[in-house]
Amino acid sequence: MNTDKITKAVLQFSSLIILLVAGGMIFSLVEGAVPAFKEFGFKFIFSNNWNPTEGKENFGALPFIAGTLITSVTALLISLPLSFSASLFLSEYYRRTRMAKVLGMMVDLLAGIPSIVYGLWGFYVLRPVLIDLGLPNQGFGIFTASIILAIMIIPYATSLSNEIISMVPNELKEGAYSLGATKLEVITHVIVPSARSGIVAGYILSFGRAHGETMAVTMLIGNANIIPNGLFSTGNTMASVIANQFGEAEGLKLSSLIAIGLLLFLITGIINTIGKFIIKKMA
């Protein structure tokens, strides 16, 4: 038999499985979320009342949507200067030096640390420091969770921007240097403009990662089902409330948690689409 045909069949079969799994996931999420949306309608998204007490059940996802978006945005803002500097350091200023090698290895190492270890470190090391600095709520809350998230997404943002910046054609840079441009001018006028779509894509991917992060956030955010009233307030995220309450949930509560899962899925999808759109526009 034709080996080409076999290869084609295998490839088709594998792709089909992926398609089926993704489709099945969406289907079961939607199916599970139907009772919650039937009961609460669109109020489910905009209500901040999360009351699981028997007889008074009322579920609204707004506190968790708010918590997720606030922690992710804050984490992105904290990690942005750090990871962008690190990627310039690696790809421009110290390219192919021992320093860059060590830094690059450390960044990769950060990416390999499991979430729970970040959580433990935040709980036992970072939190006491923040308490000493006078953070309220015993160091639990949005801010602490955001710092941990920021550290977790640095490797993603850094290595992606690093790759992209390394791909900027040397001819362009050499041209700029020959015209007498300084290193900083080359970065701002040549590298950033030609690599910006890739850099933006890197940050969007990192943002997506921050969204779904669960364990480390759960350990540090305080798990209070309220809309955070500031950067130092306690709160909860979508992924974290599901992890916390799924085990005991039944009936309407179970459906509401699945509905939150669906919303998380949709929000991540929307952000990725926006990201792709930006990349297209910029490229």
Place this chain on the structure above:
Amino acid sequence: MKNLVTIILLLFVISACNSTSNKKGDKKSAKAKKVALTAAGATFPMPYYNMVFKSYTKKTGTLLTYGGIGSGGGIRSLTDKIVDFGATDAYLSDDKLAKMPAKVVHIPTVLGAVVIAYNLPGADGLKLSDLLLEKIFMGEITKWNDPLIQKNNEGITLPDLKITFVHRSDGSGTTFIFSDFMSKISTKWAEKVGRGKSLQWPVGMGAKGNPGVAGTIKQTKGAVGYIGSEYAFAQKIQTAKVQNSSGNYIEPSIESVSAAAKGEIPNDTRIMLTNSADPAAYPISGFTWIILYKEQAYDGRSKEQALVTVTFLDWLESSEAQSQAEKVHYAPLPKAAAEKAKAILRTVTFNGKTLLK
């Protein structure tokens, strides 16, 4: 968190012990080697279950596995028929019982206390009245040196620290016992918060599981919360004396918890023991139950499996098992409760015939 790691390690050790002792058991009782029992549910009695399950395996060679996944998880596992029996700290209401796929019976296994644990260095033996409990857990008192707390605790120096209430972030039978007690002593709590396995909390922050809450309190100065007693004692966390219905401040102990169960117990053993009328009783005490189907012939279960299940549960009610409770700070069942449990086990059937005589 340390506790969590300990428990995971413990589980490994237990499973390792199980397999070795099973090999020994092969010789002793060739009959039991084929049957293994699976159970899941409440984390509140887990330290006790881990211990007695292990000693039963040693004794008979019957392999036992217990998953501490929470009371709700225990009920769901029994509903899904993936365990031989479930464990819960909150008994099933008539409504819930009616929704189960078949008739379910409760047997109490041990008595436990939910303690008010706190972290205030140098302030041991804090006394909390009904009023203080209400005000602290509703968020109306926010500082430890509040004159109301100070007035109730003369001789204790209370620091100028913010009160951080740590509650469960997951659903829990421990929460059910605690909120049942709070609803009994405070009408305000009963109206605004109520009782349940998970609640809408007026203040505070959540941590997952008894080990999670215990760990957070231990790590956080000024924290206060409710946990299963063993989790506080094992980690040497301070516990408060709680005012009971006679107005006495009672320390959680085996005697004071036993005192809470002195009253009349209904035949189906479904009763909350909180806020007991006994003057020596610790008021946040409760039974923890094992739940199983009354008719054991379901899902192709063998008669042997059913027989091993009820034989084991019957042993749990014996003085041999009950006498081990104190080692992990639980109180043995009062005679009357154990007798009722044994009577219930004798109504459990296989194809309509009772299994135990």
